[in-house]
Amino acid sequence: MAGPSHYIMPLPEFEKPVKILIVASPYYKDISDNQIAGAKAEIEKAGATWEIVEVPGALEIPTAIGIAERLSNFGGYVALGCVIRGETTHYDTVCNDSSRAIQLLGLQGVCIGNGILTVENRDQAVVRADPAQMNKGGGAAAAALHLIALARKWGKSDKPVGFTQEILLAGNTGGKTTA
Numbered sequence: 001m002a003g004p005s006h007y008i009m010p011l012p013e014f015e016k017p018v019k020i021l022i023v024a025s026p027y028y029k030d031i032s033d034n035q036i037a038g039a040k041a042e043i044e045k046a047g048a049t050w051e052i053v054e055v056p057g058a059l060e061i062p063t064a065i066g067i068a069e070r071l072s073n074f075g076g077y078v079a080l081g082c083v084i085r086g087e088t089t090h091y092d093t094v095c096n097d098s099s100r101a102i103q104l105l106g107l108q109g110v111c112i113g114n115g116i117l118t119v120e121n122r123d124q125a126v127v128r129a130d131p132a133q134m135n136k137g138g139g140a141a142a143a144a145l146h147l148i149a150l151a152r153k154w155g156k157s158d159k160p161v162g163f164t165q166e167i168l169l170a171g172n173t174g175g176k177t178t179a
Helices: 029-045 058-070 090-107 121-128 134-154
Strands: 019-024 049-054 076-084 113-120
Touching: 019 029, 019 058, 019 134, 029 049, 029 076, 029 121, 029 134, 049 090, 058 076, 058 090, 076 090, 076 121, 076 134, 090 113, 113 121, 113 134, 121 134
Parallel strands: 019 049, 019 076, 076 113
Antiparallel strands: none
């Protein structure tokens, strides 16, 4: 299958601007460049904007996303990297730990498209990263966009920010439950 046209779901449409952070590990530069190209094209197709940060390896990708989620205002994230099996068990550690950390962030409500390739060899990575072939970077961007749309659909704009007037008290309050 070629390019983003093989995605099952059409891209969501947004009323308000969407800004996505692409977090990429350029450990294999040519593969990373293709993943990023696919992600950028998909994000732009949805009318969203993007920024890119690079980190040393796949294990640092979820950490960078966690930092950005706490300190910035991105609507979602695209995780891009490539882990090619080697001769040691390091491959298993990197694959499992990066995936688990991204999943944990997602379960906390962070909108992440996971495009970290975990492959047996370089040829598999090249095909998966190429925007004209499997385009996994574009697929990860589409996933992030769909999660952002879902979060916006279910999010309530009338949610209070910070503490509300009714802060519950702990301990012996003589029957009063609020300050």
